[in-house]
Amino acid sequence: MTNGKFVVRKAAVLGAGVMGAQIAAHLINANVETLLFELPAEQGDANANVTKAVENLQKQEPAPLSVPARAAFIQPANYGQHLEWLRDCDIVIEAIAERMDWKTGLYQKIAPYLGAHTIFASNTSGLSINRLAQAFPENLRHRFCGIHFFNPPRYMHLVELIACEESDTAMLDDLEKFLVTYLGKGVIRAKDTPNFIANRIGVFSTLATMHHASAFDLGFDLVDALTGPLIGRPKSATFRTGDVVGLDILAHVIETMRDTLPDDPWHPSYAVPGWLQALIDSGALGQKSKRGIYQKVGREIHVLDPATQKYRLSAATADDDIKELLKRKNPADRFAALRANQSPQAQFLWALFRDLFHYCAVHLAVIADNARDLDFAMRWGFGWNQGPFEIWQAAGWNEIAGWINEDIAAGKSMSATPLPDWVGEMGQGVNRSINQDIQGVHRMHGSYAPASNTFRPRSELAVYQRQLFPDRLLGEEVQYGKTIFETDAVRMWHTVDNAGGTDGDGIAILSFKSKMHTIGSDVLDGVQESIEEAERNWRALVIWQTEPPFSAGANLQKTTERLKSSEPPSALNVLVKRFKKTAQSAVLKAARSLNLADALMAGKLAEVEAMVAQFQQTSQDLRYSTIPTVAAVDGLALGGGCEFVMHCDRAVATMESYIGLVEAGVGLLPAGGGCKELALRAWQDAKDSDPFPLLKNYFQSVATAQLGKSAEHAKELGYLRRADLVVMNRFELLYVAKAQALALAEAGYRPPLRTRNISVAGSTGIATIKGMLVNMLEGNFISEHDYLIGSKIAHVMCGGELTPGSLVDENWFLELERAAFIELLATEKTQARVEHTLKTGKPLRN
Structure with a gap:
């Protein structure tokens, strides 16, 4: 203080x-x-x-x-x-x-x-x-x-x-x-109640899952197959999550509820199952003891059979008809079908949701101020895509409430306690602005607080004024400002004041509309048009996406093929576990976004080269426009997305941004100015000393397709500069990025002078790096094609076979990039790598 x-x-x-x-x-x-x-x-x-x-x-x-x-x-x-x-x-x-x-x-x-x-x-x-x-x-x-x-x-x-x-x-x-x-x-x-909000609901959900798994005689691995991504929850689902948390910790929080909530209507359910206590007594505590509900045997995953107390191979999957049922877009249809379907898997899921909704409704007034707090607690603390009340409301408030009441009356629910009276009241409501019935606890003006019988608006603390577009709940509409211009690929817009007019800061925002915000010729056209518009009428341009990722990279041929989840390459397992909503590998995303297969087979290398040239020009336009450009990065920024970040005047990135030039993973090299930019940074940062040590580090990052494991790590790898900012809260990203853009504009922004005398490492640098590659090749650490890729990257970043110290300009590097990219693209082995990764989602070593 x-x-x-x-x-x-x-x-x-x-x-x-x-x-x-x-x-x-x-x-x-x-x-x-x-x-x-x-x-x-x-x-x-x-x-x-x-x-x-x-x-x-x-x-x-x-x-x-x-x-x-x-x-x-x-x-x-x-x-x-x-x-x-x-x-x-x-x-x-x-x-x-x-x-x-x-x-x-x-x-x-x-x-x-x-x-x-x-x-x-x-x-x-x-x-x-x-x-x-x-x-x-x-x-x-x-x-x-x-x-x-x-x-x-x-x-x-x-x-x-x-x-x-x-x-x-x-x-x-x-x-x-x-x-x-x-x-x-x-x-x-x-509120100061046992286990507070998230653990109170989360532990009950786990207990209900255990209860119904036993009632419907479902194995633990089948339950995890049903209670993970299929219903909008993390891949670790229920029992794997128990292993990760620690079975002793899980038992402790269950016992806390048992000991501190004696009058709770669900108190009989607050008990550690015998099979769980037996695991704990034997020292099988989960992941930390390498054995719990699951254990790894060689390369196989085995799961406990509670009936025999022995492990068996884990191989269960949800029935195909249940998977199809859960894919239905209309939540009301999904829940009606679940309740009507008499298969054990469907009845298990309906029972699980029914008792979760019932529990949340009965306890809301005691454990939380309002329904919004409970839903956000489960989304933010347990990784659920939606909170319990959001799911209930989306599926039809009155219909679900009626079914819960029927099951309570029939003795099917875990507690006979009736739903509170306010549940019925929430089934009545009208949004007068659109003359539409609104059922549920979440309304545009707030979320229901049963203790005060009011709809509680969001917090008015000043810190939340920094969140221009905060995390939102079901039923909360969001209007992303006012459009300046829009195409099928991009939207340029600006934020508005409370009256809906221009907010006066003069900052334009550009958002991509493509899948995973990939960059094709249509996006490149949109970026160039946005720069021209900003130069005419705006003070600065911020590139910000309404949802992560920032960009999965270049998309040389627009495709409507849907991205498919796959098992990621081992080098990126940690990243994928960390980033649940984008659970595909970076290499797979890069390959799918490139989608070069059709162009390759048709021999359209000239078309590809023209697109690479357009990409390079767009990167240079971001660098040398007459207005400041700022990249606001959240999540993945791969390949061409990383190159856009590197060419903006400033980057503002959330801590959990994973940035890198990953093209080498599919047999290519960065050709949107990435190699040029790293060579330029090595030369600038070295000042009067030898730039080659820095250049060699940057080469290793590119040649190994290394991703930054955080925004700070991206600075170490050279993808972000020391002056680039790191923001801890992703919902404050746009606020800070706009402030940076405005500061640059207020300082009397002028674009940097074009660098014309870059000293290259030349033939000596290339030879040194090739020497390292030869040793790796002879040691069987890399393949012959890996050697070729590395050699091409070295050739570009060292400025070609010139005398060391020769002076060149940026265009020299861009031409080298373009030529090397096309040369690699023309090889059968790179084509095979791209095709293999597209088909399997796994890298090919050839």
């Missing part, structure tokens, strides 16, 4: 376990100076426990750190020597084991060392915040609250913020701003 303004300069995390260490890692990702405390080691270095935890951060996947080098910024500390350091901390987060006695004992120990304005928060996943607060002196309780991060903290959007009775309101507002903007989180204000 500085002069009344809340600023987090230093933080401390108490507890260096898996969760505590990862929270510390994410604070470091956000450039917050962070202390990580643990018990002192009994022998040797007193900080050995913390040091080991920090070392483990660099080995974990998905990576908790944006780049491994950030681990060095976490400062180890222990309770025996360093409690005085807490006085300088603005916030202290406790993240030790879920034991009330351990937590309260720690609180009593550290309370005397907290600074005058230090905020203290517990990362408990479900213990009572008010009971924990009793461990503090009364005069400190106004600075205490719960901050519940979800695992893994870097990637999961949800943080539940829980007040105790004495928590200061202004403090909570300050914390929410910090969590939203500086840590990139979606904050839900939860």
Whole structure:
């Protein structure tokens, strides 16, 4: 706290376990100076426990750190020597084991060392915040609250913020701003009830799944096949998620509900199944013990059969008719068909949704302020595509409510408790602006809050004014500003003020309309037209997509072929697990977006070369336009998408942006100016020293199709510049990008002068890189065609077979790019790689 303004300069995390260490890692990702405390080691270095935890951060996947080098910024500390350091901390987060006695004992120990304005928060996943607060002196309780991060903290959007009775309101507002903007989180204000919101609903959903799996005699692998992407949930579904979380942790949260909710109508269901307890007793805790509900045997995945308590091969899949039923676009049709279908799989799914809806309706008033908070909690904390109330409302509020009541009366539901009266009231409503009946809890003006019998609008905290287009719920229409011009491929538009007119900042926005925002000739035309329009009538141009990804790259021949999910190449498994909504490999996306097969077979290399030339010209237009250009990047920016990012005057990227030149994965090289740009950056950054060491690093990134694992990693690889900004919250991306564009315009923007005297590495650089490639070839690390691809990349990036130090301009590199791209495209082995990847989704080594 500085002069009344809340600023987090230093933080401390108490507890260096898996969760505590990862929270510390994410604070470091956000450039917050962070202390990580643990018990002192009994022998040797007193900080050995913390040091080991920090070392483990660099080995974990998905990576908790944006780049491994950030681990060095976490400062180890222990309770025996360093409690005085807490006085300088603005916030202290406790993240030790879920034991009330351990937590309260720690609180009593550290309370005397907290600074005058230090905020203290517990990362408990479900213990009572008010009971924990009793461990503090009364005069400190106004600075205490719960901050519940979800695992893994870097990637999961949800943080539940829980007040105790004495928590200061202004403090909570300050914390929410910090969590939203500086840590990139979606904050839900939860009530102090057991397991809060997300875990309360999520654990019940897991228990209901277990209950109905047993009732319908479905194997665990079949249940996971049914409760994953088919119904809009993560691939880990139910039982695999249990293994990932830890079966002991799952049992603990179930027991918390059993012990703290004795009067709950569903209390008989709050029990750890016998088969689950048997696994825990045997030490099979899931992924961390390499055995749980699933285990890997050689290359095979086996699953537990609860009837025999033995493992069998996991191979179950959903019935074809159930898959087709779940693909129906109309949710009302899907649910009517599920309920009418008498197969065990259909009846299982209907029962699962029925009891979930029933539970959420009965408990909403107690556990959450409104229906929006509950739905966002499940989307942000558990990765569901829609929250329970959204699904119910989309399927027909009154129809579903009637079916639930019928099943309650028939004794089919898990509880006989009736639906609350407000459920019937939600079946009546009219949107007068369109004269249309509206049924459900979500309306344009807010979401239903049963405790106050009102529709609660979104938070009016100033931090949310930075979210020009926040995450939205079913029923919330969004209007992306006012159109400047629009084609089938792109839309150029601007934001509007509250009255619907031009907001006056003069910033134009360009969004692509193509699948995965791929870049074909029609998009290139649209970009060029947008630049011309912006130069005539606007102050700056921002490229921003209304949904991620930023761009999957070049699309040399427009195709309507639908992208298909596939098992990704092993090198990108981590990325795919991390980015659920775009769960295909980067190489597959690049190949499908290129879609060169038809052009190759028809011998249209000249047509392809003309498109490459058009792409290069568009990249150069972005660089040298008379107005500033800003790329606002979220998610994947591959190949040509990466090249657009590299050529804009500024890039603003979310932390979870995965940027790279991946063309080598399908036997090609970057030819939209990417090779040229990296060669130019190596020369510029080296200044008066030898640029070849930098150039060699950039070559390795391109030749191995390396993707940045974060925006910070993309800076290390050279795809982003030091001046490019990293935004933690994806919903603030456009706000920051527009601010950057406006700042450039206000500074009296002029395009950079064209670089005419670039010193090349030339023949010596090419020979050095080829020497490395020869060693790899002879060691069977690469194939002969890999050698050819690498040699072509080296030829371009080193400026061709010129005398080292020769001076060339940018066009020289662009011509080399274009020629090398076409030469590789003409080879049978590159054609085979493209065709194979298109057909199988896997890379071909030939």
